[in-house]
Amino acid sequence: MKTFTLSTGAGNLNNALASFFSGLLESGVVDALLAPREVKSKSNVVMTLITDPAGLKSISPLAPVAMQNAARMVASLTVTDPGQKIGVVLRSCETRALVELVKLQQANLDNLVIIGMDCLGTFEPLDYRRLITGGGWDLEQWLTAAAGGETAAGEYNIRSACAMCGHITAEHAHISIGWAGLNPAAELLIEADGELAARLAGLGLKEAAANPGREQAMERIRAARQAHKEQRIQEFAGLTGDLSAMVDELAGCLRCYNCRQACPICFCQECVFISPVFRHTPEDYLGWARMKGALEMPTDTLLFHLTRINHMGVSCVGCGHCESACPSKLPLSVLFQVAGQRVQDIFGYVPGRSAEEELPQTTYRENELEPR
Amino acid sequence: MAILKSSLETFGISPERVWFRFISASEGKLFAETVTEMVARLKELGPNPAKKLCEV
Numbered sequence: 544m545k546t547f548t549l550s551t552g553a554g555n556l557n558n559a560l561a562s563f564f565s566g567l568l569e570s571g572v573v574d575a576l577l578a579p580r581e582v583k584s585k586s587n588v589v590m591t592l593i594t595d596p597a598g599l600k601s602i603s604p605l606a607p608v609a610m611q612n613a614a615r616m617v618a619s620l621t622v623t624d625p626g627q628k629i630g631v632v633l634r635s636c637e638t639r640a641l642v643e644l645v646k647l648q649q650a651n652l653d654n655l656v657i658i659g660m661d662c663l664g665t666f667e668p669l670d671y672r673r674l675i676t677g678g679g680w681d682l683e684q685w686l687t688a689a690a691g692g693e694t695a696a697g698e699y700n701i702r703s704a705c706a707m708c709g710h711i712t713a714e715h716a717h718i719s720i721g722w723a724g725l726n727p728a729a730e731l732l733i734e735a736d737g738e739l740a741a742r743l744a745g746l747g748l749k750e751a752a753a754n755p756g757r758e759q760a761m762e763r764i765r766a767a768r769q770a771h772k773e774q775r776i777q778e779f780a781g782l783t784g785d786l787s788a789m790v791d792e793l794a795g796c797l798r799c800y801n802c803r804q805a806c807p808i809c810f811c812q813e814c815v816f817i818s819p820v821f822r823h824t825p826e827d828y829l830g831w832a833r834m835k836g837a838l839e840m841p842t843d844t845l846l847f848h849l850t851r852i853n854h855m856g857v858s859c860v861g862c863g864h865c866e867s868a869c870p871s872k873l874p875l876s877v878l879f880q881v882a883g884q885r886v887q888d889i890f891g892y893v894p895g896r897s898a899e900e901e902l903p904q905t906t907y908r909e910n911e912l913e914p915r
Numbered sequence: 916m917a918i919l920k921s922s923l924e925t926f927g928i929s930p931e932r933v934w935f936r937f938i939s940a941s942e943g944k945l946f947a948e949t950v951t952e953m954v955a956r957l958k959e960l961g962p963n964p965a966k967k968l969c970e971v
Contacts (some may be wrong), residue, residue, distance in 0.1 A: 786927030786964050835966075845926065845965065853922040882925040886918045904918060911917040 545740035547733040547748035549720075556683055556727065557603050560720075563733070564630075565596040566746040572739070573630030573656050577616060579604050586675045587668065590616055604632050604660055605686060605722065607694075607701065608671040612807035612862045614640035618650035625654050634662035635710035636862035639895020640807035642715060643858040646902050649810050656739075659713025660720040663689040663764065664701030667867055674699060686727040692764040704863020704876035707772035709765035714895065718743070724760030732757070772880065779877045793848055795871035798841045802875055803851065805868035808858045816847055852882045857903050858894045859883040928965060931956065 551559040567573050580591040581601045588606045590613050593599055614637045620629055633641070638659055644650040666674065674680045674696055685696055694701045711723045717739055721732035732751065735743050744750070782788045800816070803809045815821070821843055832838035856879065863876035887893065889911065890903040903911075920930035934953050938946045 783925050784927045789926050849922055849926050849928075852925060853919055856922060857918055878925075882922060885925065886921045889917045889921060 544734055544736055545744070546751045546753065547735075547743060548751040549731040549733050549748060551683075551728060551730055553683065553728055556605070556686070556731075557601075559731070560604055561599040561602050563746070563748075564593075564599050564602065564632075567630055567656075568594075568596050568599075570742065570746060572628070572742055574627035576630040576632070577613070577620065578602050578630075578632040578658075579606060579609075581606070586672045588671075592620070603682065604720070605727070606671075606682060607663075607665045607685065607689070608668055609634065609637075609665045609864075610668055611805060612640050612864050613637045614644055614650070614807040615810075617641050617655070618644045618810070621651040621654060622649060624651070628654055628656055630656040630658050632658045632660060633713055633716075634660060634665075635713045636662075636708070636860050637807075638713045638715045639710070639860040640862060642895045642898050643808055643860065644810065645898045646900070647808070647810060647858070652898060656718065657713070657716045658718045658720065659716025661711050661723040662705075662713070663692070663711060663723060664694050664705030664708065666696070666699055667702055670699040683728040686722060690723050690725055690727055691760060692767060702863050702867055702876075703775075703874075704861055704866060707768060707775055707876070707880065708861060708863075709768040709772075711761050711764065715898075721757065723764070724757035725754070775877050776881055776884075779874065779881055783878075783881055790845055793844055793873060794839070795873055796841075796844045796848070797870060798844060798847060799870060801868035801870065802865035802873075805864040806851075806855060807860075807862065807864070808855050809851070815850070816843075848878075852879065855879070856883040856886045857890070857892060860895045928963070929960060931960060932963065 549559055549563055564576055564578065568576060574594070576593045576599075577590055578593060578599075579588045579602065580593070580598075581588050581603045587610070588603050588608050589610055591598070591602075593602075613631070613633055617631050617633070617637075618641070620631075638657060641650055641652075645652055665671075677697075680696070688694070700706070712719060712721065717735065719732075719734040721734065725732060732754070733743065733748055782792055800814075803814065803816075823842065828838060828840070828842070831842070859879045861876065861880060861883070865879070866872065866875040869875060883894075886903070892900070892903050916933075916935045919933060923930045923933065934949075936949055938949060
């Protein structure tokens with residue numbers, strides 16, 4: 544592993560990254576680049592597939608906002624052979640979701656150069672928009688504070704799933720962009736291996752020495768996040784295993800399917816919940832209502848969430864985009880943490896750990912229910 | 916099976932309500948016995964509590 548420094552300098556962070564990425568495109572390390580880029584008004588940052596270096600001008604990869612988990616877009620770019628090298632700029636929850644999609648045969652890593660960046664959390668897109676339009680937002684200032692673990696900005700803070708997440712560096716990256724525990728307003732850390740490292744050196748990056756302070760800072764942040772996660776799980780634990788409490792908690796569900804749409808793992812083209820199985824007739828509804836005396840509508844809410852947990856719990860990487868997409872703000876990220884952890888523990892499975900690991904649901908194990 | 920049972924537990928539905936057994940096509944007797952056993956156990960457990968709540 545070789546470590547380089549990318550000098551940024553005050554007010555120049557995104558320009559420095561743009562010229563680094565421009566070098567990757569021009570030297571043919573990648574033919575196209577999927578990277579977060581600011582929209583014209585700057586009030587949002589969206590994933591953009593860039594082939595012309597001129598298109599890099601308004602990129603803002605480290606902006607703390609993610610509209611969706613980009614693993615899905617990477618799947619769209621690689622589900623069949625793209626025939627070109629594609630660089631994808633991703634956070635940890637995205638690289639881990641991508642690995643799950645590879646195992647689910649929805650994506651392919653062959654033509655990818657994964658450019659992983661440190662992430663200390665993203666804001667709800669609406670909060671980010673308010674921060675920008677409210678004035679006074681300074682990306683470099685936020686990054687400098689966040690690099691030490693301080694993520695709050697005014698009355699806003701990072702999403703609840705991010706506050707529980709200790710995955711700072713992006714796993715499976717071929718090129719890593721580091722800023723946690725550093726001073727990102729002055730310099731970023733670029734790491735790469737083997738042939739790729741030689742090509743980066745050719746782009747004029749300076750080699751850097753190891754920085755033990757960065758590791759220490761990240762350990763401290765991870766410990767704080769882990770403690771917060773345990774506390775959230777503890778608070779939620781009272782509800783799990785209690786059917787009527789769960790029904791109550793999920794009562795705000797509109798069945799809009801936003802969670803399903805936002806989930807990077809939920810990939811079925813045809814979902815059972817939009818199939819005729821759940822297209823009930825008026826007689827069905829009235830029959831159930833008569834049987835029970837009262838019927839909450841829409842129906843099947845419990846079954847919908849049970850099915851999502853059952854299908855996605857094993858592979859859930861905890862990105863929390865389900866909760867961000869939920870208009871009722873149901874506590875889906877903590878629900879999935881609790882339910883996901885249980886099944887992952889049974890199989891000793893860590894989603895997103897390795898593309899070679901077998902998925903528990905495709906592997907027959909005679910003793911999967913033992914000892915219980 | 917482990918995933919399903921674990922998900923049911925999270926929601927407070929007894930995993931005992933789902934059975935999974937391997938029975939060969941030639942073992943008709945074992946099949947009948949297993950079903951009888953399952954029905955007996957389900958009768959002990961009573962109706963699914965989810966049914967009593969206002970929604971299925």
